Amino acid sequence: MPELPEVETVRRELxxxxxxxxxxxxxxxxxxxxxxxxxxxRAAGQRVEAVGxxxxxxxxxxxxxxELVIHLGMTGVLTPERPRDxxxxxxxxxxxxxxxxxxxxxxxxxxxxxxxxxxxxSLPTLAALGPEPFDAAFTAGSLLAALRGRRVAIxxxxxxxxPVAGLGNIYIDEALWRAGIHPKLPAGxxxxxxxxxxxxxAISVLxxxxxxxxxxxxxxxxxxxxxxxxxxxxxxxxxxxxxxRRCGTKLRRIVLGARGTCFCPQCQPYARKTxxxxxKRRT
DNA sequence: CGAGTGCCCTGACAGC
DNA sequence: TGCTGTCAGGGCACTC
Numbered sequence: 001m002p003e004l005p006e007v008e009t010v011r012r013e014l015x016x017x018x019x020x021x022x023x024x025x026x027x028x029x030x031x032x033x034x035x036x037x038x039x040x041x042r043a044a045g046q047r048v049e050a051v052g053x054x055x056x057x058x059x060x061x062x063x064x065x066x067e068l069v070i071h072l073g074m075t076g077v078l079t080p081e082r083p084r085d086x087x088x089x090x091x092x093x094x095x096x097x098x099x100x101x102x103x104x105x106x107x108x109x110x111x112x113x114x115x116x117x118x119x120x121x122s123l124p125t126l127a128a129l130g131p132e133p134f135d136a137a138f139t140a141g142s143l144l145a146a147l148r149g150r151r152v153a154i155x156x157x158x159x160x161x162x163p164v165a166g167l168g169n170i171y172i173d174e175a176l177w178r179a180g181i182h183p184k185l186p187a188g189x190x191x192x193x194x195x196x197x198x199x200x201x202a203i204s205v206l207x208x209x210x211x212x213x214x215x216x217x218x219x220x221x222x223x224x225x226x227x228x229x230x231x232x233x234x235x236x237x238x239x240x241x242x243x244x245r246r247c248g249t250k251l252r253r254i255v256l257g258a259r260g261t262c263f264c265p266q267c268q269p270y271a272r273k274t275x276x277x278x279x280k281r282r283t
Numbered sequence: 284c285g286a287g288t289g290c291c292c293t294g295a296c297a298g299c
Numbered sequence: 300t301g302c303t304g305t306c307a308g309g310g311c312a313c314t315c
Contacts, residue, residue, distance in 0.1 A: 001307085001308065001309080002309095003309095056309080071309080071310085072309095073292095073308090073309065073310085074292090074293095074307080074308060074309065075292090075293085075294090086293085105292095106292080106293055106294070107291085107292045107293050107294080107307095107308090108291075108292055108293085109291075109292070109308075109309060109310080110309095111310090123310090124310085124311070125309085125310060125311080150285080150286095151285080151286080152285080152286065152287090156286090156287095159309080159310095160310095161309095161310090168308090168309070169307095169308070169309085217307095218294085218295085218307095219294090257287090257288095258288085258289085258307095258308070259307090259308065259309095260306095260307075260308085
């Protein structure tokens with residue numbers, strides 16, 4: 001499931017390939033008409049001026065004032081190699097091969113559409129996206145402010161992309177474990193100290209995952225077809241029943257907002273931590 | 284507006 | 300072997 005590290009990995013591979021090339025055509029292949037694949041015809045004739053990213057969204061700036069927005073959803077893959085099946089979009093470019101970009105997306109949770117640059121009315125999550133985790137605008141203070149007064153579980157709020165952009169199910173579990181925060185803790189009850197730890201944890205886990213080119217469970221591949229290597233570094237996600245790498249307690253799995261959620265009941269207590277436990281965790 | 288629910292969609296897998 | 304049921308979840312429409 002592509003989150004920020006996976007999307008950033010893809011972005012870095014697309015950038016040298018696509019930048020400066022002109023779109024010859026963009027067409028739907030085995031994809032229904034609809035808002036997920038809107039306005040593709042408008043891309044033709046426009047040059048790709050930049051390959052950017054906001055949260056989990058890829059944003060290709062086009063020379064005609066439009067923007068190509070791509071979200072990989074759960075199973076989306078961008079590749080120059082024609083996939084055997086489930087091709088949703090075929091983007092033809094000028095210049096030497098490889099000059100066709102295929103969007104393969106078996107489960108069709110992804111999007112691939114053209115909008116006027118910055119016009120995200122059809123993409124409410126992107127329109128209201130929180131700060132980039134590596135941006136100076138994302139601070140412990142901004143995080144705390146985004147949580148204040150909210151009764152919803154901290155994990156649920158993070159999934160909504162508002163406090164910070166780019167975290168999904170996997171890296172939220174990892175960041176909350178690193179920060180020692182129970183995923184069900186009402187967001188408004190996160191303390192200043194916890195928010196500071198969560199801020200640092202989000203940045204550090206995303207950095208580490210980018211360095212590993214992301215996490216591959218099943219579908220995710222880089223543009224070059226490689227898998228992400230972060231799977232082996234995950235501390236909690238997918239490790240329910242295993243001993244916590246920090247304290248040895250058996251990791252638990254619960255369902256929160258229809259998402260599988262793994263955490264350590266010892267390191268991430270629902271109630272406020274004691275000073276003794278804070279000290280223990282420092283190691 | 285905040286919070287909660289259910290839908291989309293298909294491959295993988297368990298169970299019989 | 301082949302069928303059926305269940306699970307996985309990001310974003311969003313919908314309801315209260």
